[in-house]
Amino acid sequence: MAEEKNIELKYKELQKKLQLPEFNQLNNVFEINSLQNDHFLLRNIRRTIAAKLEHITKIVEELLQPDTHFRTLTESSSISEKQKQQLLKFYKQIMHLLRLSDELDYSYNDKKDAEYISNLFLEWEQINVLIKSLLEQLKLSWQKEEIFDHDIGYLG
Numbered sequence: 001m002a003e004e005k006n007i008e009l010k011y012k013e014l015q016k017k018l019q020l021p022e023f024n025q026l027n028n029v030f031e032i033n034s035l036q037n038d039h040f041l042l043r044n045i046r047r048t049i050a051a052k053l054e055h056i057t058k059i060v061e062e063l064l065q066p067d068t069h070f071r072t073l074t075e076s077s078s079i080s081e082k083q084k085q086q087l088l089k090f091y092k093q094i095m096h097l098l099r100l101s102d103e104l105d106y107s108y109n110d111k112k113d114a115e116y117i118s119n120l121f122l123e124w125e126q127i128n129v130l131i132k133s134l135l136e137q138l139k140l141s142w143q144k145e146e147i148f149d150h151d152i153g154y155l156g
Contacts, residue, residue: 010038011045018042018114021121029124042113043104049120050101053094056131059138060091078141090130097123 011023011032020026027033030052032045064087066076079087097120104112 007033007035007038007041010041014042014110014114018111019118020114021118026117026121029121029128042110042117043108046101046104046113046116049117050098053098053101056094056127057091057098059131059134060087060094063087063134063138064091075138075141078137078144087134094127 008023008027011020011026014020015023023032026045030045030048032048035041035044035048062072063076063079064084066072100116104116
């Protein structure tokens with residue numbers, strides 16, 4: 001608990017110097033209180049955000065380029081070609097944000113990390129709406145009667 005308070009206090013100090021989103025809003029979305037310590041705080045917040053973005057890319061990649069697993073084939077077949085084109089644009093947006101974060105891993109600059117966090121947080125609502133909609137569609141794909149229309153063949 002004490003470490004959580006330290007993270008919040010350190011963040012609020014940085015927030016005064018740099019234009020950062022409100023702590024509680026950022027914490028609600030990215031759980032920054034769960035960071036182990038407040039050393040390199042903005043860098044670690046950025047990396048926490050990047051991990052969430054990375055998870056999104058994995059979901060989208062499996063839909064755009066499904067492998068032979070039953071789950072990915074089933075879910076991918078529930079997405080229309082038009083939706084796949086939209087997903088590709090979304091994927092590119094997320095990959096751009098991830099590569100910006102990767103680039104910042106080599107600059108060691110709190111100001112640039114703060115800009116990244118602030119800019120991404122402004123985009124987050126749109127990203128969140130898209131991924132929640134996609135996940136809802138994927139969830140519903142498993143409730144369809146004819147889950148899979150391909151020859152299942154050997155799954156072992």
